[in-house]
Amino acid sequence: MTLAVRAVFWVVAYLGAVVAPLVFAAIGANHPEHGFWTNFSVALGFAGLAMMGLEFALVARFRPVAAPFGQDALLQFHREIGYVGLAFVFVHFAISAKWDEFTPAKALAAPALVWFGMAALLALVALIVSSVWRGRLRLSYEAWHGIHMVLALVIIVGALAHVFFVNEYVSSLWKQILWALMSAAFVSLLVWVRIVKPRRALTRPWRLERVTPERGDTTTLTLKPPPDLSFRFEPGQFGWFAIGRSPFSLTQHPFSFSSSAEGEEVELAVKSLGDFTSQVGSLAAGTTVYVDGPHGVFSIDQDEGPGFGLIAGGVGIAGLISMLRTMADRRDARPVILFYANGDWDGVAFREDLEGLKERLSLAVVHVLTRPPANWTGESGYVTAEVFARHLPPGFRRLQFFICGPDPMMDAAEKALVELGVPAERVHTERFDMV
Numbered sequence: 001m002t003l004a005v006r007a008v009f010w011v012v013a014y015l016g017a018v019v020a021p022l023v024f025a026a027i028g029a030n031h032p033e034h035g036f037w038t039n040f041s042v043a044l045g046f047a048g049l050a051m052m053g054l055e056f057a058l059v060a061r062f063r064p065v066a067a068p069f070g071q072d073a074l075l076q077f078h079r080e081i082g083y084v085g086l087a088f089v090f091v092h093f094a095i096s097a098k099w100d101e102f103t104p105a106k107a108l109a110a111p112a113l114v115w116f117g118m119a120a121l122l123a124l125v126a127l128i129v130s131s132v133w134r135g136r137l138r139l140s141y142e143a144w145h146g147i148h149m150v151l152a153l154v155i156i157v158g159a160l161a162h163v164f165f166v167n168e169y170v171s172s173l174w175k176q177i178l179w180a181l182m183s184a185a186f187v188s189l190l191v192w193v194r195i196v197k198p199r200r201a202l203t204r205p206w207r208l209e210r211v212t213p214e215r216g217d218t219t220t221l222t223l224k225p226p227p228d229l230s231f232r233f234e235p236g237q238f239g240w241f242a243i244g245r246s247p248f249s250l251t252q253h254p255f256s257f258s259s260s261a262e263g264e265e266v267e268l269a270v271k272s273l274g275d276f277t278s279q280v281g282s283l284a285a286g287t288t289v290y291v292d293g294p295h296g297v298f299s300i301d302q303d304e305g306p307g308f309g310l311i312a313g314g315v316g317i318a319g320l321i322s323m324l325r326t327m328a329d330r331r332d333a334r335p336v337i338l339f340y341a342n343g344d345w346d347g348v349a350f351r352e353d354l355e356g357l358k359e360r361l362s363l364a365v366v367h368v369l370t371r372p373p374a375n376w377t378g379e380s381g382y383v384t385a386e387v388f389a390r391h392l393p394p395g396f397r398r399l400q401f402f403i404c405g406p407d408p409m410m411d412a413a414e415k416a417l418v419e420l421g422v423p424a425e426r427v428h429t430e431r432f433d434m435v
C-alpha cells in the first residue's frame with residue numbers, strides 16, 4: 001500500500017471512530033421529545049468524547065499510523081484537534097445545562113451524571129490552559145507531562161461515566177457491550193504505551209559506550225544495541241530514549257540518530273538546552289539506555305530525489321549529518337548542498353566532520369552565522385531566500401529539501417524555498433519543538 005493510500009485509510013478510520021459512539025447512541029433510540037437542539041448537543045458530546053479518546057492513539061507512537069504523516073504532524077493534529085474537541089464539549093454543555101438550576105444549593109444536589117460531566121469539562125479546560133500557557137505557568141516539561149496525563153484520564157473516565165449515568169444511551173445489553181468495548185480500547189492503549197512497550201524495552205537494554213564533547217554545547221552519545229537485536233534506522237529518523245532511567249519512567253527524550261545508518265554503532269548528538277540535556281556530558285560509559293524507535297518519516301530514504309538540499313539550524317544538524325554520513329558510506333554520488341545556520345563560528349558542531357565529508361561526497365556547505373568573526377567572508381545573518389538564491393545550483397527545484405532547526409528558522413526557510421518555486425511536496429521538515 002502506498003503512503004497516500006495508507007494516509008486515506010487512517011483518515012477514514014479516524015472519522016469512523018469519531019462518529020461510531022454517535023451511531024451506537026442513535027441506533028434504536030426513540031426519543032420524540034428530544035428536539036433538534038438536544039439531538040445536536042448529544043451528537044457534539046459524543047463526537048467530543050470520541051475525539052478525546054483518540055487523542056491517546058495519536059500520541060501512542062504507533063509506527064503504522066505515524067508512517068504516512070510523520071510523528072510531528074500527528075502531534076500537531078493532536079494539539080489542534082484538542083481545541084475542536086473542547087469547542088464541541090463546550091457547545092454540548094451550553095445547550096444541555098439547565099441554567100435556571102445553576103445555584104450552589106442545586107449544584108450540590110445534582111445527579112452523578114452532572115458531577116462526572118463537570119469533572120471532565122473542567123479537566124479539559126485545565127489541560128488546554130496548562131498546555132497553552134506552560135511557559136507562563138513555569139511548568140517544567142516533566143511536571144506538565146505528568147499533569148497532562150492525569151487530566152487526560154480524568155476527562156475520559158469522567159466523560160464515560162457521564163454517558164453511563166445518562167442511562168438512556170446504555171439501556172440495552174448490546175449497547176452496554178459496545179460501550180464496554182470502546183472503554184476497553186482506551187484502557188488497552190494506555191496499557192500498551194505504559195506497560196507493554198516499556199516491558200519489551202526492559203528485555204533489550206542498550207549500553208552507552210562513549211560520551212564525546214563536540215562544538216556548540218553538543219555531546220555525541222555512542223550507543224550499542226543489545227547483541228541479539230539487529231537494529232536498523234533510516235538516516236533522519238529519531239528515537240525516544242530513557243537514558244539511565246527505567247523504561248517505565250514517565251518522560252523519555254526524543255533525539256535524532258546522528259550516525260550513519262550503515263554503521264554498527266548508533267550515535268546521538270545532544271545539545272545542552274535544559275535540565276536533562278545539560279547533564280548528558282557527565283553520563284558514565286556503561287549507563288543503560290532504553291530505546292523506542294526508530295520513528296519518523298524525515299529521511300532521504302523516504303523521499304528519493306536526484307539530489308538534496310539540507311537546511312540545518314544548530315542541533316538540527318543531527319539528523320542531517322546522519323544523511324550525509326550514510327550517503328558517504330553508500331558511496332552515493334548525488335549532489336548535496338547544506339545550508340547550516342549557527343550563532344558563531346566556534347560553536348558550529350561537526351564543522352571539521354563536514355569538511356571531511358566533502359572529500360567523500362559531492363557536497364557543498366554554506367555556513368550562515370548570526371555573529372560572524374571579524375574576517376568572515378561567508379554568509380551572515382539569517383537563512384533567507386537571497387542566501388538560497390546565491391548558492392542553489394541550476395535545476396534546484398528538482399532537489400528534495402530537508403529542514404531541521406529552531407521553529408522561526410524552519411518557517412523562514414520553508415517559506416523562502418516555496419517563494420523560489422520549490423514544490424511544497426519536495427520540502428520536508430522535522431520540528432524539535434513539536435511538543
Ligand SMILES: Cc1cc2nc3c(=O)[nH]c(=O)nc-3n(C[C@H](O)[C@H](O)[C@H](O)COP(=O)(O)OP(=O)(O)OC[C@H]3O[C@@H](n4cnc5c(N)ncnc54)[C@H](O)[C@@H]3O)c2cc1C
Nearest residue numbers: 141252253254255256269270271274275276277318432435
Ligand atoms: C523528533 C525530535 C528529534 C529531536 N532530536 C534532537 C537531537 O537530535 N538533538 C537534540 O539535542 N535535541 C533533539 N530534540 C529536542 C530534545 O528532545 C529536547 O531538547 C530535550 O528533550 C530537552 O530536554 P531537557 O530536559 O534538557 O529540556 P527541558 O528544559 O526540560 O525542555 C526544553 C524543551 O524541550 C522539549 N522537551 C523536553 N523534554 C521533552 C521530551 N521528553 N519530549 C519531547 N520534548 C521535550 C520541550 O519543548 C521543552 O520546552 C528532538 C526533539 C524532537 C521532537
